[in-house]
Amino acid sequence: MAADIAEQPAGYARLLETGPVAAIAEVAAAIAARRPRHVVFTARGTSDHAALYAAYLTEIRLGLPAGLASPSAITLFGARPDLSDALVVGVSQSGGSADLAEVLRVARAAGALTVAVTNAPSSPLAGIAELSVDVSAGHERAVAATKTYTAELLALLMLVEGVRAGDGVLPAAERAALDALPGLAERTLADRTPAQLAHRYRFAARLVTTGRGYAYPTAREAALKLMETSYLPALAFSGADLLHGPLAMTDPDVPVLAVVGSGPGGDSMREVLPRLGERGADVVTVGSADIAGATARLDVPEVDERYAPLLDILPLQQLALALALARGEDPDAPRGLKKVTTTL
Template structure:
């Protein structure tokens, strides 16, 4: 990458996403994994992940609880890696989400869960990874090698792979996702001017709050991470409900608020949140296909449970352009590497 063209890799990888979605939709391996899960009829599900993958796991939590009606929890890896907890996981489904498949704590959690009776599934972008060989089953998100440190195409591909897996477990065919490649192209094309305006507004922002409800909470969390790691912008993400339970008191005219509000129940539940932050004088930008503020980044409408796959695309463009405008290189954020090894 040339220093004269900062963000070159991130830009190219953002633009790849419509094609990656089409490749995922054309694949057949997810159906076989889903059939095994459905046959075993797990009594509840657990999700293990770190970083951006943790936000994808939260999205999967909503999918599993709503579409499969299974109670679902997010694993705290340190209960296994640091404290040695060994609960009985018979008849439990464990999905471990890791783009690299190389995080030692997630490998240890998956190995431990498999030995204690769980059906273990690795969701990765690295078919030959240690995580894939540790888990009983594996799903390849098929995004191809990612050069930029900030995850873009691997994050959205993970979301879509998780949707297709969970939809297939309930007997679906992924039909609602068929239009996503075209909708992704529209999203990238139609949001460009609004993203440019957001860059202009936030270039000198001192702090940012991102917020959403329902499925889109994953988008708010990922947006805060992307903006913090590429632009070094202090950003905090809140569920809209949690924001109203106290943190809204810190919102004022010096606060930028990025509110994700799509169509459906989650977006409708954001109306009170938008009213509250407006009343406190915040600089509000909405993103999505639902309730809109004066400054709005549009996203085409789709099934509510698929909206996060599209919503994240203009967020990634915003992170890229804002980082460059603030004098950074989002391909090489300071102090970060592609694989973070924790235990």
């Protein structure tokens, strides 16, 4: 898991090379030419969080309604929704989930434009889809997905921005911002704060993660990593939903990891944090600025809010790894888990 985490800056650089950029641009141009009226993402586990990020991008950047499909509606209940004007995107690291493949098969038969985003270009999912995007993350050794998750994030970002451009070609300013990501990721991973926090929280009984907008998928993915490597009950809430009841469970014994970046999402979280302070919650923020009331901060360089999920998750992955080790667990062999999970 440590090796996979460390490879992410190189993974960003690889995905930004000429070949992958051109391949994603071609898919983006084909999508733009079809002019879908709405977008449906289908995914499981870690990839579900990447798909949620893409749904935010789609609605905010493309102005198209977007949502996440419930695969069981099709695979278990036999639903056949009208997807004739839709773009349906399957996101899966392995491309081997039978239920996701079935969703794309049904969607394509209904007239939808189908796209597979996967780390396995020869997988069943990629074979069923009309178009496919290879996230080019390379072989991932650990069961807990890290570098494939961030590769999905970057590929989906490039895809959405390519559709927005119309011809698939990223504007120069966009490309320059993306080209800076490998170096910023290296800088983020060099911080040793996650290991220090792991010793502080090794006896925690439960934990809360929270973020708003683009940061919400990061909060969900961080909670999943903590649960699957440390077996620590971790509950993820959007900053807005946290105030609708779950706030009551926070107290000095429940650490809260709050992703607080720049932009509207970060501004909204700055209004949530004082409420956590009223509860005496032990709050650790993820972001570029110190915030009053927080007990610690996982430092992440400030970038446009759209790009922040590619950096914010990195110290949280490191925290999950370090916390598992501090608790005497083996993060490379989570009990009961396999690299490919089969669901129907």
